[in-house]
Amino acid sequence: MVLAITRRPATGAKKGTLLAISGGPGGTGLDLIEAPYPPEVLADFDIVSYDPRGVGRSTPLIQCAGGLEPDTSTDDPESTEAAERAEVAACVRDTGLDVLRHIGSDEATNDVDLLRAVLGEERINLLAYSYGTQIAAMYALRFPGNYRAAVLDGVVDIAERPNEMRVGQERGYQATFTRLAAFCAGEYRRSGAECPLGVDPATAEATFQQLLRNADERPLPARRGEPVTASDILEATYTGLLWRSFWEPYLRALEALRHGDGTMVRRFADSQDSANTNAITAITCTDTADPTTDRAAVQQDAAAIYDAATFDNYDRRPAEFPLEDCDLWPFPGKIIPGKILPAVPTRVDSAAPLLFVGTRHDPTTPVGNAERMAKYMTSPLLVREGDGHTFVFGNENNCIDVEVVRYLEDPNSVRDKVCA
The missing domain is CATH 3.40.50.1820 (Alpha/Beta hydrolase fold, catalytic domain)
Incomplete structure (x- = not known):
């Protein structure tokens, strides 16, 4: 190294x-x-x-090229797992198992x-x-x-423990989304801007979820990059919620999206490059992986994460939660x-x-x-x-x-x- x-x-x-x-x-x-x-x-x-x-x-470098995109059009955990397995295999192939272990x-x-x-x-x-x-x-x-x-x-x-940490993060994002909705309907609108989440903070979550469903049905074009889907909007949202200084540009991006232009949302969504995403996956799993092939074993923890935030739950609740990268990691983590x-x-x-x-x-x-x-x-x-x-x-x-x-x-x- x-x-x-x-x-x-x-x-x-x-x-x-x-x-x-x-x-x-x-x-x-x-x-x-x-x-x-x-x-x-x-x-x-x-x-x-x-x-x-x-x-x-x-x-x-950590490298995980060649992963697959899951098929999000169906409630099919095996499709998602196939993509996760491909990503893990790419990490092992491109980075090397011995490097990943350390x-x-x-x-x-x-x-x-x-x-x-x-x-x-x-x-x-x-x-x-x-x-x-x-x-x-x-x-x-x-x-x-x-x-x-x-x-x-x-x-x-x-x-x-790792799952407790993720539940805490989801709750944190949920609380921040609620604060963003109040800001959008209040201070942001009073400045003369149009709030893309609506005038009533109590209905902001439903408005946002409808925006996600619409993007899934008909992705919106961006001047640079791929059309914007619901998953892109969520990536943009996690970035937009992270710093208070991002709130206004993020809301402007959502408003542009409502008018058919996904360019600003695409920019937010792509702000975290693939190299960083690979590193997050590899380091997190090397630290905390608890490999299993038993989907039933992970249901309770996955459900707790899913239920900790509701603003991003725009589709029906999965009948079965799929395994994730760290469930499929080639060795157990030790930072627990x-x-x-x-x-x-x-x-x-x-x-x-x-x-x-x-x-x-x-x-x-x-x-x-x-x-x-x-x-x-x-x-x-x-x-x-x-x-x-x-x-x-x-x-x-x-x-x-x-x-x-x-x-x-x-x-x-x-x-x-x-x-x-």
Whole structure:
């Protein structure tokens, strides 16, 4: 494995190195070097970012070419499973089974310590986003004496089992869709725009589901790319809900779709490239796969995920839920509580406190994750009121950024705080 890494030297008297860890899983990280870090951070720290193994400019790359598209025109789980099997087979063929076995969070955690050593640091400082917070938390547990400070923004609760995590995400997206519908019918309409979800938030879900059904019956053309189907609209929606700043352009895209132009929705849907999608699948399954060929065994968990969000349930409920990629993975994962991870993570007394940061209405890493992890690890918690996912050092909230800078200066100086 070769990791691509870049460094931005401190502008003042260097006090240490701050390693930025990207989200995903499978997100590239080199561009984190260009984030708008506060002057104090730029003065005191070398900023280092990297592409995790299998991703971006690191080698070898995760590749899963040649998968099949499932036939969504029928309630046929075997059609979907055939597509999933083809994708898994492509991952094994194009990436290599031995590479896949060593592409997960276990090795990614060790990579952080390898980077620390290569950078010549006795103790490293971490700034982790989204899935990257799982790596940072695992690092704090595995190498408690090798980090000085660790900021975790958009927190993964590493004590949750994989299905619990997915249910929590679905609930988060459902809550955010409800907030988006209220915004659309209120503030957005008052600005003079037309709300594509209707004037009554109570009927927004039904309006959205009808839009999905219409697109399935007659895909809408886009000026570039394939016509837009219901699955494309859902891909666009998951992206549009993720950050508050995306809400207005996403709603404009839906309105254009209602008038027959799928171009903007296509752009949203395609914003997550296939390489990143491959990496998400490969890393997630390498971490959490529980292979089975028994469809009946997965029904309860699949139903819980399906029922956790209703805004996207535009078709009838499946009579039988199909197996997914991770059910068909060639080996079991190990990043589950009670296996490689403790059932409840705890910080040793000699290790520095971590700093957990959450957004009150985060759709994909709910604030409850940060609350629980801060309690487990006896560490401070910063909460930003509002919507969105990850924001530290993104010019989003000065109150939070000031506290993070204070923490990086002295990891024992920060206490719990809520910022508007």
